[in-house]
Amino acid sequence: MRRALRSFLLIVSHIGFVRPVLAILGVRYRRRNLVPRGPCLVVANHNSHLDAAVLLTLFPLSRVPRVHPVAAADYFGKTWFLRALSMFLMNAIPIERKPIAGSDPLASVKQAIDAGDSLIFFPEGSRGEAGVVAPFRQGIGRIIRAFPGLQVVPVFLSGPERIWPRGQVVPVPLSIDANVGKPRSYSHTADYQEVAEQVRRDVLALAPPPPPVPGPRPAPPLRVAVCGIEPEKRRAAFLKILERLGTAERTIGISAPLMEADDRGVRELVRTIPVARSRGWVGFLARLLRIGGLHKGSKFAEMVERARVDAAFDHGRIARFVVGNGNALVDVLAWAEAEVYNGKFDASEMQRLVDYLTGRRRIPARAWWRYIRHAPEVWLLNTLDLVRPPAPDVIVLLKTSPAEAMARIRARGEELEPHENEAFLEKLEGAYDQVSKVLQRHRRLEVLEFETEERSAQDIANTVGDRIRDLTPEPGAANATHS
Amino acid sequence: MNFDYPWSIVSLGVAVLVVGVPSLLLASRGGRFRGLPGWAGFWVFFSILLVLLSRVIPWIGFTILGLLLLGSLREYFYLAPLRPQDRWAVLFAYLLVPVSLYAIFIDSYPAFATAIMMFLFLFIPTGLSLGSPEKGLLDSTGRVMLALLVFVFCGEHLAWMAHEPSGRLELFGTLVLVSELPQRLTGRIRLHDGVFRALGGMTVSFAAAAGVGAWLAPWIGLDPREGLIAGLLVCLCVTAGGVVTAAVAHDLSLSASNARLGRAALLDRITPAIYAAPLYYHYVSHFA
Numbered sequence: 001m002r003r004a005l006r007s008f009l010l011i012v013s014h015i016g017f018v019r020p021v022l023a024i025l026g027v028r029y030r031r032r033n034l035v036p037r038g039p040c041l042v043v044a045n046h047n048s049h050l051d052a053a054v055l056l057t058l059f060p061l062s063r064v065p066r067v068h069p070v071a072a073a074d075y076f077g078k079t080w081f082l083r084a085l086s087m088f089l090m091n092a093i094p095i096e097r098k099p100i101a102g103s104d105p106l107a108s109v110k111q112a113i114d115a116g117d118s119l120i121f122f123p124e125g126s127r128g129e130a131g132v133v134a135p136f137r138q139g140i141g142r143i144i145r146a147f148p149g150l151q152v153v154p155v156f157l158s159g160p161e162r163i164w165p166r167g168q169v170v171p172v173p174l175s176i177d178a179n180v181g182k183p184r185s186y187s188h189t190a191d192y193q194e195v196a197e198q199v200r201r202d203v204l205a206l207a208p209p210p211p212p213v214p215g216p217r218p219a220p221p222l223r224v225a226v227c228g229i230e231p232e233k234r235r236a237a238f239l240k241i242l243e244r245l246g247t248a249e250r251t252i253g254i255s256a257p258l259m260e261a262d263d264r265g266v267r268e269l270v271r272t273i274p275v276a277r278s279r280g281w282v283g284f285l286a287r288l289l290r291i292g293g294l295h296k297g298s299k300f301a302e303m304v305e306r307a308r309v310d311a312a313f314d315h316g317r318i319a320r321f322v323v324g325n326g327n328a329l330v331d332v333l334a335w336a337e338a339e340v341y342n343g344k345f346d347a348s349e350m351q352r353l354v355d356y357l358t359g360r361r362r363i364p365a366r367a368w369w370r371y372i373r374h375a376p377e378v379w380l381l382n383t384l385d386l387v388r389p390p391a392p393d394v395i396v397l398l399k400t401s402p403a404e405a406m407a408r409i410r411a412r413g414e415e416l417e418p419h420e421n422e423a424f425l426e427k428l429e430g431a432y433d434q435v436s437k438v439l440q441r442h443r444r445l446e447v448l449e450f451e452t453e454e455r456s457a458q459d460i461a462n463t464v465g466d467r468i469r470d471l472t473p474e475p476g477a478a479n480a481t482h483s
Numbered sequence: 484m485n486f487d488y489p490w491s492i493v494s495l496g497v498a499v500l501v502v503g504v505p506s507l508l509l510a511s512r513g514g515r516f517r518g519l520p521g522w523a524g525f526w527v528f529f530s531i532l533l534v535l536l537s538r539v540i541p542w543i544g545f546t547i548l549g550l551l552l553l554g555s556l557r558e559y560f561y562l563a564p565l566r567p568q569d570r571w572a573v574l575f576a577y578l579l580v581p582v583s584l585y586a587i588f589i590d591s592y593p594a595f596a597t598a599i600m601m602f603l604f605l606f607i608p609t610g611l612s613l614g615s616p617e618k619g620l621l622d623s624t625g626r627v628m629l630a631l632l633v634f635v636f637c638g639e640h641l642a643w644m645a646h647e648p649s650g651r652l653e654l655f656g657t658l659v660l661v662s663e664l665p666q667r668l669t670g671r672i673r674l675h676d677g678v679f680r681a682l683g684g685m686t687v688s689f690a691a692a693a694g695v696g697a698w699l700a701p702w703i704g705l706d707p708r709e710g711l712i713a714g715l716l717v718c719l720c721v722t723a724g725g726v727v728t729a730a731v732a733h734d735l736s737l738s739a740s741n742a743r744l745g746r747a748a749l750l751d752r753i754t755p756a757i758y759a760a761p762l763y764y765h766y767v768s769h770f771a
């Protein structure tokens with residue numbers, strides 16, 4: 001009876017107060033449908049008292065009585081008002097941040113999970129400094145270890161830290177974004193701290209690019225595209241260049257997986273860049289237009305997604321360098337030359353194609369049929385405005401003899417793709433060469449050529465790193481010149 | 484049969500319909516056409532608001548307009564963040580909306596002007612200057628002032644038009660739509676992106692707005708020449724609003740690839756719609 005009354009009061013307070021207030025603030029959810037229907041552990045960054053209320057609204061009203069934010073007993077138990085607010089309005093479970101020796105501070109949390117309830121957990125332990133995600137405490141690791149298979153839903157909240165940060169009395173209405181990640185379970189054999197680190201990485205992966213703040217805008221990142229016909233050598237060089245540039249400044253690697261490099265080394269950010277469901281039809285269209293052709297439909301959709309991710313780093317606030325294992329613009333141009341133009345790719349035609357690919361011009365309707373037949377990728381990208389692939393600043397062109405490339409491809413033991421033959425690879429190699437030369441003339445980019453038989457990946461990376469150091473001005477150099 | 488006031492509503496309804504149909508048909512082309520259905524949907528709501536302001540009990544229209552302007556301010560301050568110590572300036576900016584709307588409700592232009600001046604020149608600069616001496620004061624001031632000028636000063640002239648003879652608000656809505664459609668279809672002026680195509684769209688929109696203004700003016704008590712001038716003025720301001728919106732989006736690095744959950748959509752739709760309100764209002768009420 002008491003539980004039913006409490007549930008009723010909780011739902012009424014949510015209908016009458018919590019949800020209307022959040023509606024005024026304007027909460028927008030991304031991928032809210034990923035929250036599982038069964039018991040789960042929602043984990044998020046924590047900068048404001050609003051966070052728990054926002055996360056509670058991820059659940060339908062009928063589930064709210066069975067969802068408990070985990071609250072610090074020492075803070076929310078200080079006064080009867082705070083106690084009532086957290087226990088009755090938010091349905092919170094209190095835990096001791098500084099437990100008495102011998103007691104299990106997470107006992108009430110474990111009890112709730114055993115009962116099939118869901119929890120909202122802030123592993124930072126405290127609201128902390130606005131906009132900063134502090135290291136996660138071990139408690140989250142302990143819970144995950146205690147409940148193998150428990151679905152953990154990472155969520156990144158942006159907005160509450162500006163509305164009502166720590167130390168402010170009056171909240172300022174601004175918008176809130178709740179970015180929900182895919183639920184997953186973690187290894188229950190790993191160390192507590194290691195699990196906590198993994199969860200933190202999953203939460204941070206959902207963070208949007210930081211909003212622009214008043215002041216001068218950072219320069220766009222310097223883009224390096226590693227191109228060539230032999231995938232394995234290309235990947236090896238890509239990783240080494242990523243590592244080398246990472247030692248200088250934060251660098252993002254565009255490949256599958258998406259990578260990040262800094263002075264602590266190279267790490268995976270996201271294992272595979274997911275193709276948005278809404279763009280699945282793009283792959284279908286590509287397949288339809290090129291039956292039995294060279295570009296697989298799914299590969300095309302992946303390329304579009306990768307180029308979109310690449311373009312999203314344009315503001316330069318996240319990384320100083322972006323290294324790509326390939327580059328959508330260069331690859332599409334080279335394939336078009338190898339497949340369609342067969343050596344007749346003059347500078348003006350290529351400039352036209354670059355304009356189509358970068359969205360500066362539309363393909364005129366009278367030329368549609370020609371592009372649909374010969375270069376459907378260019379037609380799809382331009383007509384549907386799928387993405388405007390960013391042009392690289394430096395092209396690292398790896399030259400491999402087609403015979404050696406074919407030998408390596410055959411050594412994989414997989415079924416050969418239609419384009420995997422010596423004659424076509426030779427044409428493609430020549431096409432990359434020609435495309436980079438024309439781009440170099442017209443777009444002032446740097447082309448660095450390497451024979452892969454003569455140079456190791458590390459050697460290539462060192463040369464590229466030195467050249468890029470010459471290209472990029474030292475921080476403060478511009479100011480020194482002005483003064 | 485007296486067609487005096489229904490015609491202005493009918494013309495607005497027809498304009499929304501004319502905008503809605505191509506928007507739905509063209510949306511599948513992607514690119515700049517992708518946002519057309521959302522824009523047409525916004526105009527369905529905005530037209531209802533204009534009719535409410537013009538015909539129904541004023542406080543209902545005033546309340547909805549106030550909420551719309553507050554929502555726009557909230558989106559703007561989310562996308563164009565200020566320094567942490569500028570919280571009080573943001574609160575003052577929100578407060579100005581009900582205060583100035585009340586001045587309009589009691590039909591006192593001096594009270595409205597005083598409220599705007601007090602907040603714009605006194606409270607907000609002072610609020611921004613207090614707090615820790617962190618760099619970026621001028622940038623923050625610019626951000627707040629632009630918000631107040633567009634979403635409070637311009638937006639609230641729609642409420643002023645509620646005091647005008649009926650039909651003028653609907654004519655305003657029709658002229659804005661007629662001006663905006665060709666520019667939305669051909670794209671806005673950007674240095675590297677089809678200047679000639681954008682100029683073509685602008686020419687069409689100026690001609691259409693002037694023509695429609697001259698044609699509809701007699702129904703709301705203006706002569707065709709005044710309607711033509713009103714059309715040209717509205718089109719000029721809509722073009723300026725579009726240019727300003729695009730420039731602000733560029734300054735904030737907002738593009739299709741990094742827009743944050745479609746946050747900029749409301750501002751993209753409302754700014755050109757309200758940018759023309761002050762000039763149109765002062766022209767039809769004082770010079771026409």
